[in-house]
Amino acid sequence: MKLITDSMLGRLTRWLRISGYDVLYVAGMEDDEILEMASAEGGRVLVSRDEDLCRKAANAGVQYVLIRSGEILDQLRQMKREAGVEFHGEPTFSRCPLCNGEVGRADKRAVEGKVPEEVLDRVPEFWQCRDCGRVYWHGSHWDRIRDMVGRI
Ligand SMILES: [Zn+2]
Structure with missing residues (x-):
């Protein structure tokens, strides 16, 4: 399942990407353009807080989830309930939360100079976004992610 999200x-x-979903984030785009992008490439499920846009999606035959809450935990729960999204306490790293690029294992030598030295010494495994080059590793933020997944 691929997704398209709009502003707000x-x-x-970022949460959906961390869990491995291919999510196109669009901001400042016309409704028609968004719906066109949702229909292209075999279809993306629209995720939006905009009721008007969701009504247009229904008319255009685009699947959608109308997000009702402004609270992230409620939003994540709604995605699980209504779209069957699976969240992982152990991130798969399959998508970059920043740019949606694919993330793969990276050699220690390849990330030298791109992460703090003490991290390079301490951490055995690294991943890197193939598009924007951002480097990821298991750190304390994954504890928080696991905690959040538990609450979902
Ligand atoms: Zn990236």
Whole structure:
């Protein structure tokens, strides 16, 4: 399942990407353009807080989830309930939360200079976004992610 999210859902977008979903984030775009993008490439499920846009999606035959809450935990729960999204306490790293690029294993030598030295010494495994080059590793933020997944 691929998704498309619109403005006001930046945080939800990052969460979905962390869980491995291909999420296109669009901001400042016309409704028609968004619906066209949702229909292209075999279809994306629209995720939005905009009731008007969701009504247009229904008319255009685009699947959608109308997000009702402004609270991230409620949003995540709604995505699980209504779209069957699976969240992982152990992130798959399959998508970059920043740019939606694919993330793969990276050699220690390849990330030298791109992460703090003490991290390089301490951490055995790294991943890197193939598009924007951002480097990821298991750190304390994954504890918080696991905690959040537990609450979902
Ligand atoms: Zn990236």
